[in-house]
Amino acid sequence: MNFSLFxxxxxxxxxxxxxxxxxxxxxxxxSVVLGSVLGVFxxxxxxxxxKWLRFIVRLYIDFLRGTPVFVLILACFYILSVVGxxxxxxxxxxxxxxxxxxxxxxxxxxxALIAIPAGxxxxxxxxxxxxxxxxxxxxxxQALRQILPTWVNTATEIVKASTLLSIIGVVELLLAxxxxxSRTYLSLEFYLFAGFVYFLLNFVIEQAGRAxxxxxxxx
Amino acid sequence: MAxxxxxxxxxxxxxxxxxxxxxxxxxxxxxLQQVLDRGYLILGTGSTNPPWHFVxxxxxxxxxxxxxxxxxAKALFGxxxxxxxxxxxxxxxxxxxxxxxxxxxxxxxxxxxxxxQQIEFTIPYYxxxxxxxxxANGDYADYDALKxxxxxxxxxxxxxxxxxxxxxAALPDADVDQYDSVDLMYQALNxxxxxxxxxxxxxLRWFMVQNPDRYKDAGYAWNPQSYSCxxxxxxxxxxxxxxxxxxxxxxxxxxxxxxxxxxxxFGEDLDTPKIGFPVEYK
Numbered sequence: 073m074n075f076s077l078f079x080x081x082x083x084x085x086x087x088x089x090x091x092x093x094x095x096x097x098x099x100x101x102x103s104v105v106l107g108s109v110l111g112v113f114x115x116x117x118x119x120x121x122x123k124w125l126r127f128i129v130r131l132y133i134d135f136l137r138g139t140p141v142f143v144l145i146l147a148c149f150y151i152l153s154v155v156g157x158x159x160x161x162x163x164x165x166x167x168x169x170x171x172x173x174x175x176x177x178x179x180x181x182x183x184a185l186i187a188i189p190a191g192x193x194x195x196x197x198x199x200x201x202x203x204x205x206x207x208x209x210x211x212x213x214q215a216l217r218q219i220l221p222t223w224v225n226t227a228t229e230i231v232k233a234s235t236l237l238s239i240i241g242v243v244e245l246l247l248a249x250x251x252x253x254s255r256t257y258l259s260l261e262f263y264l265f266a267g268f269v270y271f272l273l274n275f276v277i278e279q280a281g282r283a284x285x286x287x288x289x290x291x
Numbered sequence: 292m293a294x295x296x297x298x299x300x301x302x303x304x305x306x307x308x309x310x311x312x313x314x315x316x317x318x319x320x321x322x323l324q325q326v327l328d329r330g331y332l333i334l335g336t337g338s339t340n341p342p343w344h345f346v347x348x349x350x351x352x353x354x355x356x357x358x359x360x361x362x363x364a365k366a367l368f369g370x371x372x373x374x375x376x377x378x379x380x381x382x383x384x385x386x387x388x389x390x391x392x393x394x395x396x397x398x399x400x401x402x403x404x405x406x407x408q409q410i411e412f413t414i415p416y417y418x419x420x421x422x423x424x425x426x427a428n429g430d431y432a433d434y435d436a437l438k439x440x441x442x443x444x445x446x447x448x449x450x451x452x453x454x455x456x457x458x459x460a461a462l463p464d465a466d467v468d469q470y471d472s473v474d475l476m477y478q479a480l481n482x483x484x485x486x487x488x489x490x491x492x493x494x495l496r497w498f499m500v501q502n503p504d505r506y507k508d509a510g511y512a513w514n515p516q517s518y519s520c521x522x523x524x525x526x527x528x529x530x531x532x533x534x535x536x537x538x539x540x541x542x543x544x545x546x547x548x549x550x551x552x553x554x555x556x557f558g559e560d561l562d563t564p565k566i567g568f569p570v571e572y573k
């Protein structure tokens with residue numbers, strides 16, 4: 073391994089790698105935020121919905137969780153364009169990861185909600201809270217403690233799954249790295265570097281999650 | 292009744308045929324007009340295979356494939372830079388054409404009959420062949436030594452439908468390891484996971500120039516294949532246009548553009564096409 077050559081090439085490639093990292097963060101953040109919002113509604117529907125709604129949502133969750141993310145990405149990019157919805161590679165990729173994230177968050181939220189004793193909801197009803205108020209003021213704060221650790225786990229999964237967008241041509245960190253490798257042929261060095269950056273990114277997410285966990289934990 | 296039925300069928304068929312002819316000849320539906328109206332060309336190509344298509348240190352896509360797209364953009368708009376690139380993997384070449392993600396694809400695409408059933412190829416702009424790259428200080432001196440070694444050797448090759456068959460045409464007993472990209476293939480050679488790398492003559496030459504004295508050519512080339520751009524099938528007007536541009540790049544007014552690109556990426560000066568009788572009918 074030629075270290076000084078690697079450092080020189082790393083410096084030469086800093087702008088393209090940084091823009092790749094920026095794309096990775098943007099894709100992951102957008103997918104996690106959108107997927108979580110959608111996932112909360114799915115979790116609610118799964119827990120409190122009518123029977124027919126629960127059936128539909130169950131199908132949605134099982135279908136998405138049972139499909140490889142890679143297949144989801146290809147489907148969002150190619151199948152949607154056949155039926156007339158022409159998304160860019162970036163949009164299709166974010167859509168696929170959002171759907172994937174929502175199915176996982178939906179399950180997490182459902183699990184957290186049914187773990188809360190029914191007495192809580194009954195107490196909220198008896199003091200006259202609406203369902204919306206019950207959810208926001210009574211259930212969600214308690215569910216959040218259950219949700220957070222697995223939710224952070226899902227976020228790191230999404231960061232890793234974002235590498236698959238390179239296949240449909242989104243220049244995120246992995247494809248940016250591959251482009252540098254194809255020019256410099258320093259594959260070992262740059263793949264190690266990319267792996268280290270992904271680790272750092274996920275380490276930061278996990279630490280942030282831990283910090284929030286400590287903040288909201290009941291002493 | 293039977294007569295009336297026949298008449299009705301004939302009428303419907305005539306109407307269908309007439310409308311088909313009508314839509315095929317309507318210029319406003321051609322990709323050519325769409326691209327002209329849009330003001331830029333959407334070119335599908337890769338970004339990880341020099342000297343065909345790669346991102347240079349100034350963060351720009353370059354290479355011979357990219358230059359073929361630039362030639363078409365120049366013909367369309369008088370400006371070779373009016374291109375939006377779709378950086379796609381090799382697997383995405385045909386799907387991106389068929390689903391209209393790109394106007395055309397130039398991505399070292401080997402012309403095969405199977406592919407020609409799914410997309411339409413332009414005329415070829417390069418004839419590729421395969422050679423064997425060895426380490427200069429390796430155990431095998433040349434092609435004959437490799438062939439004599441039989442199944443003791445492993446050959447690294449870029450992933451391809453014909454990869455295994457292709458290597459075995461030259462080295463019938465060798466093990467074949469397929470890799471996703473050129474750099475991984477060279478890495479296999481460097482690390483001793485493979486004794487030789489079977490790769491395109493163009494890439495081999497380019498790599499040897501970049502790393503003098505480290506590698507050698509085994510001195511045997513085989514497997515001719517044509518590289519063409521691809522377009523979505525069913526648009527003769529657009530296909531004809533791209534064909535004309537490529538043809539004139541290789542033989543006519545745009546020859547200097549083509550020749551300069553050829554020199555840059557393959558290190559070879561081309562002779563000016565002979566004036567007089569058209570060179571392509573020789």
